[in-house]
Amino acid sequence: MPDVVIPGLTFDDPLPDAPVDGLLNAGSLLLYDPAHPTVPWAAGVPVPGDTIPNLAWKQAAAIIGAGTETSLKGGVSSTFVQGTGSGKDGVIERTAKGALHFIPSQVNDTAGHLYSLLMSEDIRGWLNSHPSATVYLGASIRVTRKGGASALQNMIRIGQNGSTLRQSIAELTNSVVSGNPTSGATFVGRNFISSPGEGVVAVTTTAAAVTTIIASLTFAGPASATYLHKAPSWILEDLYIELPALSGLTHDQILARQQERRANRYKPGGVLYGDTWTNPTAVP
Numbered sequence: 001m002p003d004v005v006i007p008g009l010t011f012d013d014p015l016p017d018a019p020v021d022g023l024l025n026a027g028s029l030l031l032y033d034p035a036h037p038t039v040p041w042a043a044g045v046p047v048p049g050d051t052i053p054n055l056a057w058k059q060a061a062a063i064i065g066a067g068t069e070t071s072l073k074g075g076v077s078s079t080f081v082q083g084t085g086s087g088k089d090g091v092i093e094r095t096a097k098g099a100l101h102f103i104p105s106q107v108n109d110t111a112g113h114l115y116s117l118l119m120s121e122d123i124r125g126w127l128n129s130h131p132s133a134t135v136y137l138g139a140s141i142r143v144t145r146k147g148g149a150s151a152l153q154n155m156i157r158i159g160q161n162g163s164t165l166r167q168s169i170a171e172l173t174n175s176v177v178s179g180n181p182t183s184g185a186t187f188v189g190r191n192f193i194s195s196p197g198e199g200v201v202a203v204t205t206t207a208a209a210v211t212t213i214i215a216s217l218t219f220a221g222p223a224s225a226t227y228l229h230k231a232p233s234w235i236l237e238d239l240y241i242e243l244p245a246l247s248g249l250t251h252d253q254i255l256a257r258q259q260e261r262r263a264n265r266y267k268p269g270g271v272l273y274g275d276t277w278t279n280p281t282a283v284p
Contacts, residue, residue, distance in 0.1 A: 021055050023240065023261050027247025028056035029063060030123055032239040033076060035098030037271045045092050045100070046076045053116060056241075060123060063246065064273040067122045080104075080115040080221050084283055089113045089221055091283050097236060097275040100219035101144070103283045104231035111225045117239070117251035118215040127158060127166075128213040133202065134188060134244050136254050137167050137179070138202030140237035141260045146195040147171050147232035152180070154219050155234060158241075159183070159210060166208035169201045171232050179203025183210050188244075189251030195232060200258045204244065231281040238263065 006273040015114055021031060022041060034041045039053050046052060052074035061067040080181065090105040092115055102115065119127075127135070139156050147153055152170045155177065159165030161251045163180040172178055172192075178201065179190030185205035193199040220237065222231045238261075240255055249257075 002083055017058075019059075022158070023257060024056055024063070025037070025242075025247045025249075027126050027245070027249070028240075028242040029126075029243060030060065030074075030119060030241040031055040032117065032236075034094065034236065035239050035271050036240075037062075039177070040098055043044060043094070045065070046075050046093060046117075053077070054120065056124075061242065064122050064126045067120070072120045072122055074092045074217075075118040075215070076082040076217060077114075077115045077116045077118055081110070081113060085249055088126055089276065090233075092220065093278055094276040097272045099272065099275065099277075100169060100236045102105075102218075102236070103144070103233045103278060103280050104221045105283055106145075106147075106229045106231070107284045108117060109222055109223050109231065111228045113221050114223060115218070115220040116216040117236075118216045119217055121215070123241075124213055127193055129209060131166075132207045134206040135167065136202060136204045136240075136242040136251060137169065138200055138242075138255060139169055139239045140200050140258065141177070141215075142235040142237070143171070143177055143193070143195045143232055144200040144235060144277065145233035146175055147227065147230045151175070151226050153227050153230070153232065154223070155232065156218050156239065158213060158262040160212045160214060164210055166210045166213065167205040169203065169204045171195050175190070177201050177232075181205040181208075183208055185209070188254045189255070191255060200255060200262055202251070202255050202258065202280045204254075233283075235277060237265070241262045266278055 186252035
């Protein structure tokens with residue numbers, strides 16, 4: 001079929017590219033998604049030196065005023081010793097559909113042996129220089145074995161270290177996983193799921209009393225002796241950071257969008273439909 005030409009009609013600019021994921025908008029700073037249908041992670045469990053695709057890199061670059069797809073990728077830090085038995089910390093695996101499953105041993109683990117996903121230096125620097133920003137932190141997770149420690153146990157967090165945090169997603173002592181505002185942060189919104197359980201857990205805070213943000217986002221394994229033999233097992237399906245002031249959305253609206261996204265992924269034909277994983281009982 002020949003090209004159709006309309007005399008006098010021209011286009012000065014090309015149509016903008018559609019976002020790589022429907023969750024993304026002008027406020028998106030970070031989206032990690034191991035099983036994304038168009039930008040999946042490489043096969044296997046990422047190790048130190050590997051990079052993690054940030055699906056929100058274009059939006060993050062616009063917010064920060066700098067950065068590229070490469071520079072806005074995440075990374076991995078790990079002292080976690082893979083395997084079962086004496087001297088081994090447990091198993092980290094990809095589920096059948098590609099999500100990331102952390103299974104710390106509750107017998108042979110070592111305090112302080114952790115596996116962490118990292119944010120890029122550009123994103124870390126922006127968060128560090130904007131302590132008063134309102135920030136939404138949300139994750140689609142499935143807790144496959146509860147930890148049951150006697151103190152709050154962080155699983156995902158933005159913060160200065162293990163205890164001085166802007167905000168976190170943590171297993172509490174009453175068998176729930178909840179969003180938590182910490183270190184003087186002003187609470188905006190949060191929700192929780194049961195442990196074990198599944199769903200999207202999120203927390204939005206502003207004006208945190210944190211002087212230095214570090215790159216680590218996730219904690220898999222016992223951070224200290226308090227959590228030894230009591231670290232939860234959990235599956236990370238996605239990890240998302242959004243700035244409500246730029247998206248124009250409330251905490252509840254962002255949460256609802258992330259929950260809808262997760263529900264669609266488990267429907268027939270969805271990327272996580274029929275997913276399977278190792279039962280943590282196989283990793284004592």
